[in-house]
Amino acid sequence: MKVLSTPESRLAIITIAVFVMMSALSPDRFLSEGNLTSMAFQFPEFAILALAMTLTMMTGGIDLSVIGVANLSAVVAATLLASLAPAGIGTLESLPWLALAYGAALIVGAIAGAINGLLVARLALPPILATLGSGLVFTGFAVALTGGSAVMGFPESVAWLGNGTLFSIPVPLIVFAALALALHVLLTRTAFGLRATMYGANPLAALYAAIDTHRLLLRVYIISGAFAAVAGLVIMSRANSAKADYGSSYLLLAVLIAVLGGVNPYGGRGRVIGVVLAVLSMQFLSSGLNMLQVSNFARELIWGALLIIVMLINTINWQRRHVTTTPSGEKS
Amino acid sequence: MPDDATERTSSPFVRLHNVIKHYGGVVALDGVDVTIQPGEAVCLAGENGSGKSTLIKILAGVEQATGGEVHIGGVRHTTLDPRVSAAAGVMVIYQDFSLFPNLSVAENIAFSRELTDGEKFASQRRNKQLARKVLERIGVDISVSERVENLSVAHKQLVAICRALASNARLIIMDEPTTALTEREVRSLLGIIRKLKDDGIAVLFVSHKLAEVLEVCETVFVLRNGKLVADGPASEFDAASLTRHMTGRDVPDSPPSTAQAVQNLLLEVSELHKQGAFENVSFSLREGEVLGISGLLGSGRTSLAKALFGLVKADSGTMKMEDNSIALGDPLAATQAGIGYVPEDRLTEGLFLTQSIVRNVSVGRLDSHTSKGFLNLQSLTGEAADWLKRLTVKAPDIHADVKSLSGGNQQRVALARWMARAPKLLILNGPSVGVDVGSKADIHDIIRELSQQGIGIIVISDDLPEILSVCHRILIMKNGQLTDEIASGTIDETELTHRLAS
Numbered sequence: 001m002k003v004l005s006t007p008e009s010r011l012a013i014i015t016i017a018v019f020v021m022m023s024a025l026s027p028d029r030f031l032s033e034g035n036l037t038s039m040a041f042q043f044p045e046f047a048i049l050a051l052a053m054t055l056t057m058m059t060g061g062i063d064l065s066v067i068g069v070a071n072l073s074a075v076v077a078a079t080l081l082a083s084l085a086p087a088g089i090g091t092l093e094s095l096p097w098l099a100l101a102y103g104a105a106l107i108v109g110a111i112a113g114a115i116n117g118l119l120v121a122r123l124a125l126p127p128i129l130a131t132l133g134s135g136l137v138f139t140g141f142a143v144a145l146t147g148g149s150a151v152m153g154f155p156e157s158v159a160w161l162g163n164g165t166l167f168s169i170p171v172p173l174i175v176f177a178a179l180a181l182a183l184h185v186l187l188t189r190t191a192f193g194l195r196a197t198m199y200g201a202n203p204l205a206a207l208y209a210a211i212d213t214h215r216l217l218l219r220v221y222i223i224s225g226a227f228a229a230v231a232g233l234v235i236m237s238r239a240n241s242a243k244a245d246y247g248s249s250y251l252l253l254a255v256l257i258a259v260l261g262g263v264n265p266y267g268g269r270g271r272v273i274g275v276v277l278a279v280l281s282m283q284f285l286s287s288g289l290n291m292l293q294v295s296n297f298a299r300e301l302i303w304g305a306l307l308i309i310v311m312l313i314n315t316i317n318w319q320r321r322h323v324t325t326t327p328s329g330e331k332s
Numbered sequence: 333m334p335d336d337a338t339e340r341t342s343s344p345f346v347r348l349h350n351v352i353k354h355y356g357g358v359v360a361l362d363g364v365d366v367t368i369q370p371g372e373a374v375c376l377a378g379e380n381g382s383g384k385s386t387l388i389k390i391l392a393g394v395e396q397a398t399g400g401e402v403h404i405g406g407v408r409h410t411t412l413d414p415r416v417s418a419a420a421g422v423m424v425i426y427q428d429f430s431l432f433p434n435l436s437v438a439e440n441i442a443f444s445r446e447l448t449d450g451e452k453f454a455s456q457r458r459n460k461q462l463a464r465k466v467l468e469r470i471g472v473d474i475s476v477s478e479r480v481e482n483l484s485v486a487h488k489q490l491v492a493i494c495r496a497l498a499s500n501a502r503l504i505i506m507d508e509p510t511t512a513l514t515e516r517e518v519r520s521l522l523g524i525i526r527k528l529k530d531d532g533i534a535v536l537f538v539s540h541k542l543a544e545v546l547e548v549c550e551t552v553f554v555l556r557n558g559k560l561v562a563d564g565p566a567s568e569f570d571a572a573s574l575t576r577h578m579t580g581r582d583v584p585d586s587p588p589s590t591a592q593a594v595q596n597l598l599l600e601v602s603e604l605h606k607q608g609a610f611e612n613v614s615f616s617l618r619e620g621e622v623l624g625i626s627g628l629l630g631s632g633r634t635s636l637a638k639a640l641f642g643l644v645k646a647d648s649g650t651m652k653m654e655d656n657s658i659a660l661g662d663p664l665a666a667t668q669a670g671i672g673y674v675p676e677d678r679l680t681e682g683l684f685l686t687q688s689i690v691r692n693v694s695v696g697r698l699d700s701h702t703s704k705g706f707l708n709l710q711s712l713t714g715e716a717a718d719w720l721k722r723l724t725v726k727a728p729d730i731h732a733d734v735k736s737l738s739g740g741n742q743q744r745v746a747l748a749r750w751m752a753r754a755p756k757l758l759i760l761n762g763p764s765v766g767v768d769v770g771s772k773a774d775i776h777d778i779i780r781e782l783s784q785q786g787i788g789i790i791v792i793s794d795d796l797p798e799i800l801s802v803c804h805r806i807l808i809m810k811n812g813q814l815t816d817e818i819a820s821g822t823i824d825e826t827e828l829t830h831r832l833a834s
Contacts, residue, residue, distance in 0.1 A: 205681055
């Protein structure tokens with residue numbers, strides 16, 4: 001069927017199906033205004049991590065350090081705020097300190113990303129191992145900074161990024177939408193995005209096409225790190241604290257969403273719109289399961305199984321497309 | 333369907349009847365009939381892309397025929413896989429020999445025998461015994477405990493032959509067996525082939541340079557564009573008629589264009605050296621000149637090409653473009669100096685197969701179509717479309733993946749990418765490998781046209797007619813050194829073959 005020919009259209013149908021199913025199973029609660037609003041506040045933090053994952057996966061890599069980077073950035077911002085801007089001060093007074101803390105978090109994220117980029121590009125480590133290792137190191141730094149406990153006691157203005165609304169739209173949702181749009185434009189409308197995609201399709205050919213692959217990968221992982229820092233700030237705002245081990249289940253979720261969204265883990269293929277749809281379907285599923293009182297362990301099981309099933313479907317689909325892509329469009 | 337070749341009294345070892353193979357919409361084999369008798373040596377001739385490799389793959393069980401019949405050893409095989417094919421006695425020696433470089437001669441020879449015998453434990457003593465027996469059978473003296481990586485190319489080939497014999501081969505298929513051999517080595521190979529024939533083992537030579545092995549063959553089959561265009565006793569063929577059948581043309585390519593007027597010096601390479609790859613390479617190139625570099629496989633020609641483009645870093649030496657030095661080992665610097673490189677292997681090095689045709693053409697032009705940080709997709713696509721049209725790429729949809737194109741069109745896309753960057757010097761490594769005859773002629777025309785525009789071109793190829801027809805000057809490379817320089821028109825193919833392999 002033509003409608004089902006792209007991963008995005010398949011996903012749109014799945015998203016709607018999950019929404020309808022959850023609405024039918026638990027209409028009074030799932031469709032309640034409270035639930036819909038709370039979903040809009042919940043998903044942006046892991047959705048932003050999924051965007052970071054999308055970018056690295058487009059190059060055939062992966063960034064398993066995103067949650068480590070997010071927490072380290074948040075801990076740095078939180079420590080600065082807690083020591084410089086006491087909890088009692090007014091909103092206006094706190095703004096310069098907030099800007100400083102957010103700026104510091106972004107810089108930490110970018111530096112962490114640069115370290116990943118150097119490991120992957122210069123030292124040619126496999127991204128999956130390089131970022132697995134660096135993620136532990138970043139988490140370790142966060143523990144060292146905090147002694148492992150939560151940092152809290154912020155001015156009230158911190159809450160705005162995670163809990164505030166702008167024209168009655170949740171601020172974290174706006175942040176996610178802006179980043180998703182930015183990533184979409186970056187991937188489809190800039191030389192950098194096209195090069196990153198093509199590098200993912202064939203790194204050797206990128207070398208032969210005289211693409212500066214080191215610089216390219218460095219930038220990819222820096223952007224991934226900066227996105228992770230933003231996610232860390234949103235988490236910090238919503239929790240009103242920062243800790244070295246917040247959101248540990250988000251890593252699997254971010255990978256799952258990117259793959260579910262049709263990003264080829266081998267690189268070279270994927271669209272942000274697909275990732276956005278995957279985010280929505282995961283949030284609907286997650287909230288719905290919550291309402292049906294499915295335990296957390298069962299939820300992780302469902303996610304893991306989903307990851308494998310989606311990869312299987314995509315792999316079969318790619319293989320089929322490989323066979324049927326001919327000049328005449330005929331099947332062999 | 334009328335067919336007279338199938339009714340023979342003796343029972344052939346291999347009989348292919350009306351074999352058809354499609355890859356998607358591309359027809360690789362179109363109703364091919366081939367028979368091979370036990371103990372017979374057969375030539376399968378054809379240019380790159382004619383379907384030879386597909387035929388080997390079908391016999392080896394790597395690919396399944398789309399239609400037709402495959403009989404091996406009198407049994408019709410409807411589905412063949414590599415194990416069944418090997419058990420029936422069909423052994424293929426690919427161009428790279430598929431040996432284990434880190435294992436000994438004995439282990440390599442005994443390897444597949446161990447598999448077929450189902451031995452659970454390896455025994456060095458048994459391996460060596462077997463290896464010695466087989467080596468003795470073909471009258472070759474190689475130490476069985478030597479590691480294969482230390483052997484010469486010719487000896488590696490012999491080890492591969494021995495491995496086939498050790499697993500009771502009844503038909504040995506040799507893919508391009510002479511590409512890396514000197515004349516003397518070819519002669520000793522032919523002697524061994526005669527011995528095999530006496531033992532009732534059939535040999536199938538698959539090559540685009542067959543004149544050398546013609547003397548030991550009984551039968552010749554010629555493929556062109558997937559069709560059998562000629563077959564018969566070897567005595568009825570000579571080098572000229574083989575070429576004629578393979579290319580489908582009566583006259584050889586016109587000799588290269590007239591000698592160029594003295595032009596400005598473009599590239600000057602001096603004393604380029606790379607340990608273990610090439611040494612002391614010096615040459616120069618003028619604007620509009622087409623320089624051919626040829627040599628046997630392993631002569632260092634590809635390493636040299638990569639070094640010129642910076643993909644391999646030379647240890648010492650200098651490169652100058654229009655009197656400006658270029659940093660060694662830096663493709664970006666080479667590109668900025670106006671050098672372009674179209675690699676040997678389109679599929680893994682040249683193209684981004686899963687990306688669109690447009691992107692493949694314009695990947696080097698992204699910065700030129702960027703303003704204020706954003707790409708102008710319209711102008712980018714427009715420029716790519718222009719180049720595709722100029723190079724007559726037949727593509728139903730320029731936004732389709734480049735892998736949907738045929739070999740000839742893919743090669744044009746690879747060329748278009750560099751032409752779009754307006755290079756001063758283009759290095760083409762095997763510019764017409766795996767493309768059909770028509771595209772090949774077109775690519776040669778493109779080379780001539782570029783040369784007339786003053787672009788310097790280096791063609792690296794072992795396709796001698798190609799080298800002879802497009803190059804003004806030919807350099808011959810042997811064991812990493814440039815050994816000979818030949819002006820075009822002063823030499824013919826036979827003489828060039830001789831100089832390459834002597």
